[in-house]
Amino acid sequence: MSTPARRAAPCAFGTVTAMTTHTVTLTGLRAVYGTGTRRVTALDGVSTSFASGTFTAVMGPSGSGKSTLLHCAAGLDTPTEGVVTIDGTRLNDLGEDELTRLRRDRIGFVFQAFNLVSTLTAAQNVELPLRLAGRRPPARDVTAALDAVGLADRVGHRPSELSGGEQQRVAVARALITRPAVVFADEPTGALDSAASRQVLRLLRALVDDHGQTVVMVTHDPAAAAYADRVLLLADGRVVDELNGPITAAVVAARIAERETGPSSDVTTPAGSSW
Ligand SMILES: Nc1ncnc2c1ncn2[C@@H]1O[C@H](COP(=O)(O)OP(=O)(O)OP(=O)(O)O)[C@@H](O)[C@H]1O
Structure with missing residues (x-):
């Protein structure tokens, strides 16, 4: 699957291969909660x-x-140890106000529970991050954001007048309105049926393919993970495995099952996978 980071870019002297840059870098992250027992x-690193x-x-x-x-x-959340860098900025070096600004301006969030404000319309929910930053986005930008998620005809609807999938697409539009460096999605399809899930996942995929957006998504669902370029598998606070494309739900499910029960012989892993 081609992504903007890997595309060959035309230039005055011919074609050059774009260098991969990393929007988010995590180094030696440890997070310890509580004390004693x-x-x-x-x-864990x-x-x-x-x-x-x-x-x-x-x-x-x-x-x-x-x-x-x-x-x-x-x-x-602040890790107990380690360094987080987003778009070249070390989060460790930021004070609370700077961190709030960075989260607001450079990061988009999509959560399982859409987190829309029930009294606001779809358009008002989308523009909320900019309003909170004291900015008033042109109406055409808000409409364009809703158009990009297939909801141009739902601008004036309130969350209770939208389906779950539509509400989540409003949340994706809201995450994009600041043109963030990265969108973090925490089980974005966890509350959706399979048809609505597919729409949201296709949307996230299209943001990456068509707009070069960087997306990091937590999911329990191998079918959702199959939309990604790369799957990280965690266990006990560590990255224990990694799968790079081509990724299918069957391959993801087989790798998870292997970790739990040992190797299975009935699913083949495509060349290039590297768990
Ligand atoms: N604020 C906290 N205080 C104490 N323990 C915490 C806190 N946050 C997370 N934990 C613990 O840290 C561990 C990892 O939690 P985390 O929520 O990151 O797991 P997860 O993989 O997202 O789980 P799930 O799939 O169930 O959502 C768990 O044992 C959890 O109980």
């Missing part, structure tokens, strides 16, 4: 990076540290 190591214009799925058993990884990478 209540002490939990949620992340995670180092990885997310290339610009790529789609990464983060998977692993319940309690393996997926949400903690996402929250630390997004500056919502």
